[in-house]
Amino acid sequence: MNTAIVFILIFGALVFFHELGHLYFAKRAGILCREFAIGFGPKLFSFEKNETVYTVRLLPLGGYVRMAGEDPETIELKPGTKVGLVLNEKEEVTKIVLDNREKYPNVRVVEVEQADLEHKLIISGYEEYEEDLQTFRIHEKARYVSAGEETQIAPYNRQFGSKTLGQRALAIFAGPAMNFVLAFVIFVMIGFIQGIPVDKPIIGKVVSDSVAQKAGLHEDDKISSINNKPTNSWQDVVNIVRENPGKEIKMDVTRDSKKMTIQVTPAAEKEGNVTVGRLGVQSPVEKSLFGSIKAGFDETYRWTKLIFVSLVQLVTGHFSINDLSGPVGIYNLTGQVVEYGTIRVLSLTAVLSINLGLFNLLPVPALDGGRLFFFLIEALRGKPIDRQKEGMVHFIGFALLMLLMLVVTWNDIRKFFL
Missing domain, CATH: 2.30.42.10 (PDZ domain)
Structure with missing residues (x-):
């Protein structure tokens, strides 16, 4: 039981700080972050704060920050579509109700003639029993309601693609960077707790x-x-x-x-x-603060170098896939480390954090490094690559990573029972 709890805490810390890096710098750039998720699959727990839904999901295979603009944003309001509009005291649209309009007593039903939810933020149409075309201004934080769920609209200036190349690159790079920061802080803590050898x-x-x-x-x-x-x-x-x-x-x-x-x-x-x-x-x-900080830098550098060399050896064929460990292998390792106490658990967390940071910086599609590689190409050619083509490359990369994860997990299970 202790192993399971420690494993969940380690996994949660690694993913939380990684995704926190993405979230913080994306929000600083003004990007609407729809969801901050730990894990994948069905929701176990969620709450909303400052435009973002924070969720814990069932499958402990990572996490993500869903930024506006990374998926198709526009809801298609074709001419002739009837929608319900909820207005505030300034006559601005705060909700666009696509169905179940009877649940909103003060809704104004409009037959859409024209709608722009990204740039002009307007809806033009005809109200029931009215012959004059009316134009309604949409609040920049308005929500559209469909199937009982509310989703905030994303004006273009709040979307990922509207930001400068530097802002987008920083929002992506910040995830792996936070893993190195976490490792450094942990090594400093260890140095301060048990002292620095002299x-x-x-x-x-x-x-x-x-x-x-x-x-x-x-x-x-x-x-x-x-x-x-x-x-x-x-x-x-x-x-x-x-x-x-x-x-x-x-x-x-x-x-x-x-x-x-x-x-x-x-x-x-x-x-x-x-x-x-x-x-x-x-x-x-x-025991000294300065010595602990120095030890934190030294240990972070030492492990970064060691893991980087291992990754290079993996790419060049010196290691095989059988030498890799996935969640099952890490779980087994956690069980062994728990027996040696808190310091060993902290050390393992720091090393895994560096491992996660370096792995994510690899120029592989679907990883942060793959996205940064596309940004580099954009900087060199002066314009971004077609979003559909880039999305297809990332999709293929994600599928291959999931296949690799299955192979590594199977190897871990075989090692466990052998």
């Missing part, structure tokens, strides 16, 4: 029932020398201990301003084909 000859935590504890070594003991050899760094301590498996060594230690000498015999442990000495102590750490 290269000083000071003992960190002492492992219970280790040779160090039995010999009397304590946390924060400062080691000035081992076997009369000065130790100026933690690496000096590690090197000498490793070179003396099963051999007694003499450590000159300072504890609370008092100097003492402690005899200890490092345990002999196998490391590959080599036997090395171990004391059972951890490296010293320091």
